[in-house]
Amino acid sequence: MTDFHPLRSANDRGSKNWEQLNKIAEKRAKEASPATMPSLDHATMSDYGQVYEPSDDTYLLIDGIQSDLTENQSIAKSARTILELGSGNGVPITFCSKLVPSALAIATDINPNALAFTKKTAMENNVTKLETIQCDLATPLLESCKQRIDIIIFNPPYVPTPDEEVSGNGIEVSWAGGERGRLVVDRAIPQIAHLLSENGVCYMITVDDNEPEEISKMFDALGIKMFPLVRRRAYNEYLSVQKLVRKKQTKP
């Protein structure tokens, strides 16, 4: 996103096993056919002073979603609900809704301009089944949507910054992620675990500074398996789309 920090050194990316998974994800990203961006013809340059402009993380996210939903047709066919936390420009949720036309989409963001823009992006691309809620993460949905969301998308503010920068509802909170870029992500972990349906999937962006292997352990403790789906270097950051699914109870 921005060039605030140096690239992490290679020996700092987690366990052998995690590195192996990263390699597979890099390969998968290379082999995946690039996703076609939804139309953003409604956008003007001044919008991007208020709303996060699609960037390498956005592109990797839709590449990952396309590759995974193509491979797992059953998810795309059966999904009823899509939720994006921090929908920003609306590109990921619009893209995903196109692939899963039978689902109802819900977008949240704390930035009201982002939601107005998300609505326009959806409309521009003939996606009509969209609800928009200005709120923190998915807080108002926790009770009514418990284990009811089939596809969760999250591209959090992940750039390491001083914690104080994570405040307000303007463009800064698009990227400012606090210490290790984890301030917002860590709060989202229990919410995602709570909302994900039995056979649901979540696609979430991380950079290596977030120490994703540690995040995977936090999810593991909540009954959710997380692993890198696609991975790509963009300037000074290694971006990954992490895929999350509920661990199946193994029958004795």
Next chain:
Amino acid sequence: MRNNTKEADGKGFPLRITAVEVRVVDNPDATNVGQREIDFVKNMLPVLDWPALVQAASQLGIPTLPPQLTEQLAQDPAFLQALYHILMNVHLVKGMLTCPASGREFPVTDGIVNMMLEEEECERVRV
């Protein structure tokens, strides 16, 4: 959507709607509702909270939904088409959602619900 603060005590649902402006996108003209739309509604039926939907629709000026969702209705194409229209084409543009338990109000502007909580409310949110 629900009000999850402690005042609401698990009863923050369904939110009461006060509509100021409702926009209805095209007519409930049966000809523009195809099989795909019907499939969508069928797919959604099991996750709809029917009484809440009936209440919401009537607060949006549509008092015609039956109080009970019967097996027979769930198979009726004409009913499913009408339901599709209510679900997808009736939008609350401006108004207020009110929590039935605490009275807390959430404004709707340009079709976007504002459910931001004040800091002291956040501490009482139940996960």
